[in-house]
Amino acid sequence: MKKVFLMTMLMLLGSIAANAQKYALIDMEYILKKIPAYERANEQLDQTSKQWQAEVDNARSEAKSLYESYQNSGASLGADQKKKKENEIIAKENEANELKMKYFGSDGELYKKRESLMKPIQNQIYNAVKAISESQGYSMVIDRASAQNIIFASPNIDISDEIIAKLGYSSNN
DSSP, X not given: XXXXXXXXXXXXXXXXXXXXXXXXXXXXXXXXXXXXXXXXHHHHHHHHHHHHHHHHHHHHHHHHHHHHHHHHHGGGXXXXXXXXXXXXXXXXHHHHHXXXXXXXXXTSHHXXXXXXXXXXXXXXXXXXXXXXXXXXXXXXXXXXXXXXTXXXXXXXXXXXXXXXXXXXXXXXX
């Protein structure tokens, strides 16, 4: 009876092992650092962001100057002039807020620019991961950079360098 049970357990474990899925890990941050186009895209986004932030800051500065001017000369202005100055200040503040939303809002120009610059790079990486996964029989590839629940993973299943090589870059940079 023990032999039958032992044989059944061994067969069961063997069938489970035969159906085992292969997993691999990648480190997206590591891969992206090895891609010069990604670094150039980030530099371009930083420059554009700084330029747009300067425009927003300039509009806010103009609104502040108008307000300070209004504060200094407010006592000598008539009611119509006060109302006109207040409307100018409000319009300038609204302009600065609209500019900020236009450039930095959730659907703003910076988001669109980031999407247009990063999407081709992401697609290249995805296609390389897919090709390697299919050729090596991986059922799942997990990004260790974003998978916070991974406590330990063997370096033997990390295919980041293979992805970099598939993209045509060197992992020694």
